[in-house]
Amino acid sequence: MRGWVIAATLACLGLLAINHTQAAEPAPATAPLLALGAQEAGCPPAIETETQDGALIHLAPVLKPGGALDILAVGLGPVGTAVPHAGAPAHPSGIADGLARALQAAVHGLRVTVTLGGGSGKLAQSQLQIITEAMKAHHYQLVLWQTGTLEAVNDEPAGDFYQALSDGVAAITDGGADVVLLEPQYSRFLEANANLSPYLAAMQAQSATPGVVLFHRYQLMHDWVEAGLIDLENAVPPERQHVAAHLHACLGAELARALLANVAGAAE
DSSP: HHHHHHHHHHHHHTSSOOOOOOOOOOOOEEEEEEEOOOOOOTTTOOOOOOOOOOOOTTTTTTTTTEEEEEEEESSSOOTTOOOOOTOOOOOOOHHHHHHHHHHHHHHHTEEEEEEEEEEOOOOOOHHHHHHHHHHHOOOOOEEEEEHHHHHTTTTTHHHHHHHHHHHHHHHHHHHTOOOEEEEOOOOHHHHOOOOOOHHHHHHHHHHHHHTEOOOOOHHHHHHHTTTOOOSTTTTTTTHHHHHHHHHHHHHHHHHHHHHHHHHHHOOO
């Protein structure tokens, strides 16, 4: 019960999506994004975000002018919702939308397609099934995997979480894609009511696998909150949607910068 209360509170704050139905999910939907003319305005200064030093061998060949990048996003939004083009309202895919827009703004002629695979508000073990089936059905170059929050609020065994991550990463890399593991979103409420350390450590351990990047979103959001830059948790309700859209755009821009740096560094 305590875990559900924590999860429900995070959902109200816009920091966690919860599936309220167990009905069968439809097939994932894809939608191309249109490039933004420039980087998202008003984002905090760039912060050096650690990424795995190993080359992203599946992303690198397509991350070039005129390239085509297929991204699978797991845990980031409901299945069947189209990712919006530039100028459209905020979207449940959050950071996936921000990443695609930022990459297209940085790489001339790059076409990015994001597939929302579902799995928001689910444990990693359940997300694993989504990943396995999706990788068999289509060839992606990059998978964004948001996970760990429900494990923390429900105090799930960290060993089980690590094994689910390991199996998921294997399914992704064996399927010919690189993977970005997205840490949980930071909030003061989550920090006070759950112990994230073993789950963050499990994700860090998985980042040692070739073709895996760990995006330190938790620390990044914490730093922005502490600096008074972007604070979704304290946003007044009328402004929360706008702040959330800005947050995800800036997170996407930071992730894009990290991926571009990874690819550029591997080419040197």
